[in-house]
Amino acid sequence: MSSKKIAAAEVAEGGVVDLVKGSRRRREEEEESRELHRDPNVLFAGYKLPHPLQYKILVRIHTTSQSSPSQAYRQGIEDLDKELQYLKKAFEV
Numbered sequence: 001m002s003s004k005k006i007a008a009a010e011v012a013e014g015g016v017v018d019l020v021k022g023s024r025r026r027r028e029e030e031e032e033s034r035e036l037h038r039d040p041n042v043l044f045a046g047y048k049l050p051h052p053l054q055y056k057i058l059v060r061i062h063t064t065s066q067s068s069p070s071q072a073y074r075q076g077i078e079d080l081d082k083e084l085q086y087l088k089k090a091f092e093v
Helices: 031-036 069-091
Strands: 009-011 017-019 024-026 042-048 057-063
Touching: 031 069, 042 069, 057 069
Parallel strands: none
Antiparallel strands: 009 017, 017 057, 024 057, 042 057
16 A cells, blocks of 8 residues: 655644645545545545546545544555455355
């Protein structure tokens, strides 16, 4: 999993934690965005592709004060990994 270092988080109005500049660069698929919506501390998670010829995804995450975007992101990746391992085992029967 290749990713750029995340910028420091800052607290915005209403206790919403956002990333500085509001994005994190990713070179992986957007599946983690779907996993993030399952986290009760995630208020908003979305992604966009800046240019169709570049394999780069910008991910934006807003969380409650109970979590940080980095924590939510890591947890989403871990949950997705567990789900994929479960599916792999199910097909190996």
